[in-house]
Amino acid sequence: MINVTLNNGVEMPILGFGVFQVGAEETEQAVSDALAAGYRSIDTAAAYENEEAVGAAIAKSGIPREELFITTKLWVQDPGEDNTHKAFDASLAKLGLDYVDLYLIHQPFGDYYAEWRAMEKIYADGRARAIGVSNFAADRLLDLIINNKVVPAVNQIETHPFKQNAEYQEILTAEGVQIEAWGPFAEGKNGLFTNPILAEIGAAHGKSVAQVVLRAAIERGVVVIPKSVNPDRMAQNIDVFDFELTEDEMARVAALDTGETQFFEHTNPDMVRWLSGRRV
Numbered sequence: 001m002i003n004v005t006l007n008n009g010v011e012m013p014i015l016g017f018g019v020f021q022v023g024a025e026e027t028e029q030a031v032s033d034a035l036a037a038g039y040r041s042i043d044t045a046a047a048y049e050n051e052e053a054v055g056a057a058i059a060k061s062g063i064p065r066e067e068l069f070i071t072t073k074l075w076v077q078d079p080g081e082d083n084t085h086k087a088f089d090a091s092l093a094k095l096g097l098d099y100v101d102l103y104l105i106h107q108p109f110g111d112y113y114a115e116w117r118a119m120e121k122i123y124a125d126g127r128a129r130a131i132g133v134s135n136f137a138a139d140r141l142l143d144l145i146i147n148n149k150v151v152p153a154v155n156q157i158e159t160h161p162f163k164q165n166a167e168y169q170e171i172l173t174a175e176g177v178q179i180e181a182w183g184p185f186a187e188g189k190n191g192l193f194t195n196p197i198l199a200e201i202g203a204a205h206g207k208s209v210a211q212v213v214l215r216a217a218i219e220r221g222v223v224v225i226p227k228s229v230n231p232d233r234m235a236q237n238i239d240v241f242d243f244e245l246t247e248d249e250m251a252r253v254a255a256l257d258t259g260e261t262q263f264f265e266h267t268n269p270d271m272v273r274w275l276s277g278r279r280v
């Protein structure tokens, strides 16, 4: 496993395991399988409603806590710092942990300045080894950085071959913020798994489309957290450290970028209303 070093010196695996849309009853088995396959970084969120199952799999694994890198996320709260402290305490209790490795603001909505101040306190108290954000566009992220003490360690954003965020990554890197890809396969949308260019590159290395996608992101320094509930695909997705893409192959992957979301824009008014109104 390759690690990236976050802006506070904390090491984070460049490849982890995501559990979005994995039902609570399925999650314990999936995380147990992932840990057995060698994953050590797990990405969950209060909004996924499977933190307890993630915690159960961690507890049963017997893997020393310091070998794991556990991320969870704060959902949109009612205003005020207290609500963040309550939400964090609830997540820790569900996970059965006394600290997380990374705590993220899940959405750039609501009273996120108060949330960030609360998270700075959580970080100062050592209950999160790093704090960061998710789905923050450049303007909100820069404003948060300029007006607060702790620079987010990570921004977790939609990133895959059809939306590569190369320019935004340069801004993030300049600010000391690690880019982390959510939906590294675009959940298979836009024919990703049968894309002929990715398949041809894969064939040249005896690798699958999924492996090419993850490898290309890793070679750009992007942290990836692919999700799978299938142990064969879990094993495939972590088996990406024994080959390298050529400059030409990286250029061919780069040319797939459309800059367009495969999901939704966080600036879409209907989505802002919907995400802001949801409570976990």
Ligand SMILES: NC(=O)c1ccc[n+]([C@@H]2O[C@H](COP(=O)([O-])OP(=O)(O)OC[C@H]3O[C@@H](n4cnc5c(N)ncnc54)[C@H](OP(=O)(O)O)[C@@H]3O)[C@@H](O)[C@H]2O)c1
Binding pocket: 017, 018, 019, 020, 021, 043, 044, 106, 134, 135, 156, 157, 181, 182, 183, 184, 185, 186, 187, 188, 193, 208, 210, 211, 225, 226, 227, 228, 229, 230, 233, 234, 236, 237
């Ligand atoms: N911060 C945010 O707002 C946000 C939003 C979305 C996601 N995330 C995080 O990012 C993680 C990953 O994103 P995602 O779960 O949305 O989607 P994803 O990882 O892009 O795609 C998952 C899909 O790909 C399939 N798959 C996985 N490996 C495969 C392989 N080797 N070959 C063929 N199909 C494969 C999975 O099916 P099987 O399970 O059947 O294998 C599943 O349908 C999430 O789990 C979550 O932790 C964060």
